[in-house]
Amino acid sequence: MNNEDYGYDYDYLFKIVLIGDSGVGKSNLLSRFTTNEFNIESKSTIGVEFATRTIEVEGKKIKAQIWDTAGQERYRAITSAYYRGAVGALIVYDISKSGTYENCNHWLKELRDNADDNVAVGLIGNKSDLAHLRAVPTAEAKNFASENELLFTETSALNSENVDQAFRELITAIYQMVSKHQVDLGDSGNNAAAAPKGPTISLTPTPNENKKSSSSNCC
Amino acid sequence: MTDIIFNKQLLRNRNVLGGGRSLEEKFLLHYSEMNGKGPAAFVQKSLTSRDLPMLKYFAMNNSGDMTNALRKEVWYTLLNAQLPSTKMNDADSIKPKKHKDEDQVVLDVNRSFGALKNLSQKERLRALLQKMIIKILRKYPQLNYYQGYHDVVSVFVLVFFERLNKNPTFHSIKREECNLLNETMDTDNDVIEPGIANAAETCGDAIDEKDTKFVLDETKLFRCIESFTLLYLRDFMTDSLDFAVDQLKMIPYLIKKMDPELYQILHLDKIEPFFALSDILTIFSHNQKPYEDIGSTEHSIIFFIFDLIISTQSMYIPLIIYANLVVSKKATLLMEYDLNVANFENIPDMVHAIIQKVILTQTIFDDENCWRSLLTEAKINNSLIDLKHIRGMLNPYSVLLTTSVSHHQLELQVYDLPYILELFDKEVVLNEKCKSFSANDRQLFYQGGRSSYNRIFYFFEKHKTIFLIYKLSLFLLVFAITVKILKDGHLKKLVARTYFQRLHHYYGTIIDSSSTRKRLWVDPLSRLFKSAKYSHIPDIPSSL
Numbered sequence: 001m002n003n004e005d006y007g008y009d010y011d012y013l014f015k016i017v018l019i020g021d022s023g024v025g026k027s028n029l030l031s032r033f034t035t036n037e038f039n040i041e042s043k044s045t046i047g048v049e050f051a052t053r054t055i056e057v058e059g060k061k062i063k064a065q066i067w068d069t070a071g072q073e074r075y076r077a078i079t080s081a082y083y084r085g086a087v088g089a090l091i092v093y094d095i096s097k098s099g100t101y102e103n104c105n106h107w108l109k110e111l112r113d114n115a116d117d118n119v120a121v122g123l124i125g126n127k128s129d130l131a132h133l134r135a136v137p138t139a140e141a142k143n144f145a146s147e148n149e150l151l152f153t154e155t156s157a158l159n160s161e162n163v164d165q166a167f168r169e170l171i172t173a174i175y176q177m178v179s180k181h182q183v184d185l186g187d188s189g190n191n192a193a194a195a196p197k198g199p200t201i202s203l204t205p206t207p208n209e210n211k212k213s214s215s216s217n218c219c
Numbered sequence: 220m221t222d223i224i225f226n227k228q229l230l231r232n233r234n235v236l237g238g239g240r241s242l243e244e245k246f247l248l249h250y251s252e253m254n255g256k257g258p259a260a261f262v263q264k265s266l267t268s269r270d271l272p273m274l275k276y277f278a279m280n281n282s283g284d285m286t287n288a289l290r291k292e293v294w295y296t297l298l299n300a301q302l303p304s305t306k307m308n309d310a311d312s313i314k315p316k317k318h319k320d321e322d323q324v325v326l327d328v329n330r331s332f333g334a335l336k337n338l339s340q341k342e343r344l345r346a347l348l349q350k351m352i353i354k355i356l357r358k359y360p361q362l363n364y365y366q367g368y369h370d371v372v373s374v375f376v377l378v379f380f381e382r383l384n385k386n387p388t389f390h391s392i393k394r395e396e397c398n399l400l401n402e403t404m405d406t407d408n409d410v411i412e413p414g415i416a417n418a419a420e421t422c423g424d425a426i427d428e429k430d431t432k433f434v435l436d437e438t439k440l441f442r443c444i445e446s447f448t449l450l451y452l453r454d455f456m457t458d459s460l461d462f463a464v465d466q467l468k469m470i471p472y473l474i475k476k477m478d479p480e481l482y483q484i485l486h487l488d489k490i491e492p493f494f495a496l497s498d499i500l501t502i503f504s505h506n507q508k509p510y511e512d513i514g515s516t517e518h519s520i521i522f523f524i525f526d527l528i529i530s531t532q533s534m535y536i537p538l539i540i541y542a543n544l545v546v547s548k549k550a551t552l553l554m555e556y557d558l559n560v561a562n563f564e565n566i567p568d569m570v571h572a573i574i575q576k577v578i579l580t581q582t583i584f585d586d587e588n589c590w591r592s593l594l595t596e597a598k599i600n601n602s603l604i605d606l607k608h609i610r611g612m613l614n615p616y617s618v619l620l621t622t623s624v625s626h627h628q629l630e631l632q633v634y635d636l637p638y639i640l641e642l643f644d645k646e647v648v649l650n651e652k653c654k655s656f657s658a659n660d661r662q663l664f665y666q667g668g669r670s671s672y673n674r675i676f677y678f679f680e681k682h683k684t685i686f687l688i689y690k691l692s693l694f695l696l697v698f699a700i701t702v703k704i705l706k707d708g709h710l711k712k713l714v715a716r717t718y719f720q721r722l723h724h725y726y727g728t729i730i731d732s733s734s735t736r737k738r739l740w741v742d743p744l745s746r747l748f749k750s751a752k753y754s755h756i757p758d759i760p761s762s763l
């Protein structure tokens with residue numbers, strides 16, 4: 001967790017959830033994206049943690065607040081409570097373990113059941129560096145992704161291949177949806193179905209106050 | 220230095236431990252006798268004499284000079300006494316069958332002890348950790364592994380490791396051997412008298428018995444984990460985490476009691492306390508790692524927390540610590556709240572984030588004084604636990620209601636394995652029943668269960684004398700009927716004959732007389748019961 005997690009220096013705040021089986025590399029994808037770190041023996045995630053990174057898309061500062069979850073089945077009831085208000089989700093599997101890919105269907109359903117309807121979803125096949133152990137063909141996953149209207153990328157948190165790109169793609173997709181939605185709202189004013197339920201602050205541009213969060217670890 | 224701390228705490232504990240004055244005095248006496256020789260001699264004396272209350276007292280009031288070499292003996296003696304090993308408990312009852320969660324165990328073990336720099340030490344710790352967890356799961360296949368259990372077990376592994384570390388036998392353990400459990404499992408260790416074994420172990424400078432010592436240690440380690448798991452962690456190990464969530468709900472309950480304002484501001488009445496999940500499931504061991512390098516770790520706060528749980532026999536401790544932690548950081552939390560209110564998509568996210576941030580990133584975990592006062596408060600604050608209320612929040616077989624001491628006492632509570640396993644079985648059944656319930660529905664269910672079962676039971680208990688009178692009168696009735704039957708030959712004659720005859724006469728008349736039928740059928744019985752008119756019944760028809 002860094003100070004940026006709590007800052008206000010952004011135009012948009014997007015809540016994104018990272019889901020998928022245990023051990024597929026969610027936490028390392030997150031640390032690679034937010035702090036460019038990879039730890040071969042990072043602690044397993046218990047419950048839910050989050051980290052943020054602000055990137056620029058089409059001239060707007062977008063703060064991605066990414067919630068990382070425990071993968072073990074018994075945590076699902078708890079982690080799914082955190083899907084609320086998410087505008088994006090990444091479902092991660094391990095290309096060297098077919099079981100983790102097969103479970104993606106399950107994760108997708110979990111998401112559809114618990115998240116807002118218009119959540120943008122990306123499918124990520126992680127550990128692409130383990131090509132010699134590949135168990136899930138790229139074409140098959142790509143197919144699954146297009147059938148379900150998901151973005152798709154193969155990444156490696158280990159050698160950072162495609163990691164930034166995968167997150168960027170998702171964030172851009174969300175941004176386009178949001179800006180289109182705002183235009184639509186201006187046009188017809190009744191495209192409420194595309195908006196997240198309730199007045200979510202995440203989709204409202206915040207004034208670009210350069211107010212620094214207090215996270216000056218005092219005391 | 221030690222003495223000062225003890226004296227201060229003794230004053231405070233006097234009330235808590237009510238009636239234990241003599242033990243305190245004994246303790247001080249023993250301790251000052253031993254002073255100069257250090258706590259090792261003191262603990263050693265209590266270990267050899269198996270003075271459990273004294274050990275318990277020592278662990279509860281440990282001022283920080285307990286080495287891990289001592290600690291493991293104290294933990295073992297206390298935990299072994301709390302859940303004594305039985306025949307059923309022997310190694311031969313261990314199923315060699317693979318447990319469904321073993322793959323997950325391996326995933327988590329491989330991500331354990333990451334902060335350790337010594338690679339071979341890390342490998343050996345992991346091997347031991349994996350072996351212990353798998354041994355527990357195979358021995359009790361009804362338990363479900365949860366991510367975070369490995370953090371708890373690694374605390375035990377670290378405490379016991381030092382000794383093993385010096386032992387060359389340990390080097391020969393390879394990770395693959397974990398799969399050959401039945402071979403590495405030693406069955407004849409429990410034969411050794413604990414008292415003698417302890418003495419031999421701690422005095423142990425005998426060099427030629429390294430092999431036995433190693434085996435003995437691992438057996439002790441396993442017994443500690445086994446006892447701790449079954450007594451204190453089983454709520455987390457049914458098929459879901461529902462009962463863990465029930466336990467988490469104690470945190471807002473405690474915060475409300477300590478600081479209702481903070482409770483309101485943080486919306487704790489409305490949100491699920493999931494933010495505390497990892498700290499409670501792992502008893503702070505996930506975020507509070509004790510090691511930089513093994514050897515300098517004995518004063519790590521995490522060990523004190525475990526000392527306290529094991530000696531007070533209370534899983535209320537982590538919950539009270541957590542609630543105290545939140546309340547003690549009120550000012551910072553309020554500030555964070557104001558600053559971050561628009562930084563999150565919803566209130567639960569924000570509360571989760573600020574509480575976790577304050578607890579994780581404030582230097583609190585390095586701040587020994589802060590932790591000391593938290594631990595002391597956890598010991599004393601047990602007046603916060605109002606069992607009457609808590610019963611409606613937890614399932615009746617919960618660790619907190621069955622194998623946790625809510626108000627400290629000197630006596631060591633002893634449980635037997637079949638009882639614990641039965642409690643767990645019942646918890647599993649209940650968990651299945653409540654599966655589709657939300658946390659709130661579950662609480663209603665527990666409360667409902669209370670009203671239908673307990674209330675009736677309670678009523679019976681309270682009004683025993685009244686029920687005695689009822690019973691007596693019932694008995695008299697039965698007696699009278701029996702006598703009557705014996706006398707008259709059959710039951711029919713019990714009821715007044717004349718009454719039946721008159722009734723028959725009455726109905727007979729109604730049927731005859733169609734004109735009066737309606738009126739009379741309206742409520743014939745009311746007339747019958749009017750005793751004054753009763754005698755006139757036969758007269759009715761004739762009067763028409």
Ligand SMILES: Nc1nc2c(ncn2[C@@H]2O[C@H](COP(=O)(O)OP(=O)(O)O)[C@@H](O)[C@H]2O)c(=O)[nH]1
Binds near residue numbers: 028043159
């Ligand atoms: N080879 C390889 N290993 C990875 C990669 N990402 C993660 N890992 C490893 O996979 C294991 C699980 O990673 P983690 O991020 O904790 O997974 P999570 O349970 O999904 O959060 C760790 O040992 C990582 O080192 C990757 O891209 N390539």
Ligand SMILES: [Mg+2]
Binds near residue numbers: 028045069
């Ligand atoms: Mg993780």
